[in-house]
Amino acid sequence: MELTSPGTTVGVVGGGQLGRMLGEAASPLGIELIVSDPTPDAPAAPAVRDQVVGEFDDEATVQELAERADYLTYEIELADPDILEAVGEETDTPVHPHPETLRTIQDKLGQKRTLADAGIPVPAFRAVDSPGALRDALDDLGYPAMLKAREGGYDGRGNVPVESPDDVEDAFAAIDGPAMVEEFVDYERELAVMGCLGADDRRTFPVTETIHEAEILRETVSPPRAPEEVRERAREVALDVLDVMEGCGVYGIELFETGDGRILLNEIAPRPHNSGHWTIEGCHTSQFQQHLRAVTGLPLGSTARRAPTASKNILGDVDGRARARLTGIETPLSTDRLSLHWYGKREVYHLRKMGHLTLVAGGNADSESLLADVRDAAEPLTFQAPD
């Protein structure tokens, strides 16, 4: 194992904020990134060696990445597992996590089946292919429930709540494709664990509480406001999930904590995840550096938490689309122990993820007060409205 210059090159399908933060983490390790993204000058572009402009599932684009890189990975589930697998084999370029894992995760039904088969606690679910099948399933699971498109959803897109039998027809029409329905989990809290598979090692980052609104992540805090035994159970479930995953890398493992203290698996992302952004300042190794260590076969780093840490997303608050101009930044920039992360997106629209704030505790601040403080610091932030 050695460091050279130029160093190891990693090709990344996707050049959004995750690619950008991977780029920021790569440089100290002497790793260079080439990202692919359909948007020219994507958010990652200024932080990486080069960008190939091309669709996430375009074979020639992935081929170019592979020819220029020592390893392939992806920061978006819209990557195509068949193309990644074929190109990886053809060019003898390792792909991490394994395309088979991406294939399983892309299909929400296949993901749940695989996890349930492995004994991991998941909400009750059924495959449904018609309004009639949905109605039958809900006779069994009960109302309300969540109807989910099997493929392509993120940040709540592709998920439709079904409150009563009257909603069945419209909900099924809204999905308009292969679907599954899942019992509605009346959770106490949502939790997340960033897990990591190295060549011969597995680690978990400390459990994080995630706070969503309209199915979009708004805030995180670690440690969560949950009893120690619940955190330990969350960690155990995450380790069980890692057993099912194939290939190296970081996995975002989203969980429900039920009112009676059980842990149910919600969803998995085979990549760094919004619920782990706090690790940049909050842990000795960030999820981004950890992912790169794992993908390139370096030893995994410590996942220990340096201090209690909260984060808050900076989301678009404008109607329509506008050039991104975030005002009110003096307050967060002047707040001690607060870090600002800007993703460099040219345009803002309602609820688009534009950046985030991370606040680490000075003394022994509890999670409640950390969340209150990061909210206060974010209060003045607002985007200039479209002209």
Add this chain to the structure above:
Amino acid sequence: MELTSPGTTVGVVGGGQLGRMLGEAASPLGIELIVSDPTPDAPAAPAVRDQVVGEFDDEATVQELAERADYLTYEIELADPDILEAVGEETDTPVHPHPETLRTIQDKLGQKRTLADAGIPVPAFRAVDSPGALRDALDDLGYPAMLKAREGGYDGRGNVPVESPDDVEDAFAAIDGPAMVEEFVDYERELAVMGCLGADDRRTFPVTETIHEAEILRETVSPPRAPEEVRERAREVALDVLDVMEGCGVYGIELFETGDGRILLNEIAPRPHNSGHWTIEGCHTSQFQQHLRAVTGLPLGSTARRAPTASKNILGDVDGRARARLTGIETPLSTDRLSLHWYGKREVYHLRKMGHLTLVAGGNADSESLLADVRDAAEPLTFQAPD
């Protein structure tokens, strides 16, 4: 004050490791860097938006930086203050720190005179322009002493010790140009303070102990192994030094602690400095982010130390020049709380700065044990010898 995309662009004269670490720090703030460096694909290149290839003191190069940037700064004292000043004025591009400060600092004699005039404690010194003048000066200052070229020295180059009257002729011949001689300070420790001037604010990072060998920085530890009153005095001297500096930015302020607890100023660098690399992990704001905040007029960040922190440079250990291949990296990469920084230099030679390690304390480790631990982690590191 707002964040936009594309964001503020900073032109940096110099694209070495300081430019690279500035690039790593710029991205989260949405700041883009363009560096200039005579070496194509300089260390900073993969971490910044673009590199202009050109000498540090080439006017057309600086002109191009200015035309593409909102602010100009420099990470190497070989930048030319006259060109920076002229280009800055012509293109209406602010230059930070002020070229006049660079001019003063470049001339070691002018630097010492300015500081002495401002009442800052400095070692006794004299301007010398001939062997005779050197002999006269040393009749007064005593032997041993340090003869220094007025311009162009760094990492000990341009400094010649004069042990006795027999050395005078050879020492003067070795400098071969305008020189100054300085009393030899029999210091207890060397200390450094990274100071920072913002638009309407000044801050100091916590005092650091610096450990040199053959005038090249090897290790740092903060807090230093010095009494609290000595640290406080060092901080006061650093604040006095900042009063003399013009223009925004971070300044590396190198100090001697004498056996009787006095603080004497050694040298100033008008830029981020090796003695402040530990702030990346050790403080809430790194010296690199702080420099960019200062240069672009953003509020300064907290300089508080997160934990006691030690760093150790990774220096070339080969004879001759070779392609850089650092072996033994498993140990530092597997050491908890240790971060590796690789500078991406293609070639290694004896004592060239190739990277550094930073170790932050887990509990209440003292500075002595932190230094011992970072040395242990660096022990297996060695460069592959030239073929």
